[in-house]
Amino acid sequence: MQLPERAEAMECLLAKGDLQGLLVEAHQLKGTAGTYGFPWISEAAAALESIVQARAALDAVRVQVREVASLCRHAGHRR
Numbered sequence: 001m002q003l004p005e006r007a008e009a010m011e012c013l014l015a016k017g018d019l020q021g022l023l024v025e026a027h028q029l030k031g032t033a034g035t036y037g038f039p040w041i042s043e044a045a046a047a048l049e050s051i052v053q054a055r056a057a058l059d060a061v062r063v064q065v066r067e068v069a070s071l072c073r074h075a076g077h078r079r
Contacts, residue, residue, distance in 0.1 A: 003033075003041070009068035010048075012026045014065050022065070023052045029068070038075055 006029055013022040026049040034042035048064040 003038075003072040003075050007043055007072035010065050012056075014062060019052055019061070022036060022061070023049060026052065026068070029072075041068065041071045044071050 006025065010022060010025050010029075013019075013025060026045045030042050030049060032047040033039070033045060044064070044067050048061070049069050051060055051064050
């Protein structure tokens, strides 16, 4: 899955309220982004994973999803 597609997937999971799916996606992105040389995306995905695991307020989750999605889209256009 390409980075812009991952961004869309996370936004869809959030819209559905699928926090477990969002947790899985964030975890996978954290590892994949780091492996492919996008440490800033890996860090943002790790923060999202932590926020979801901590059962933070939905607004905090939404803000972090936007951040991760924005980074993914930006990096996807640079490749």
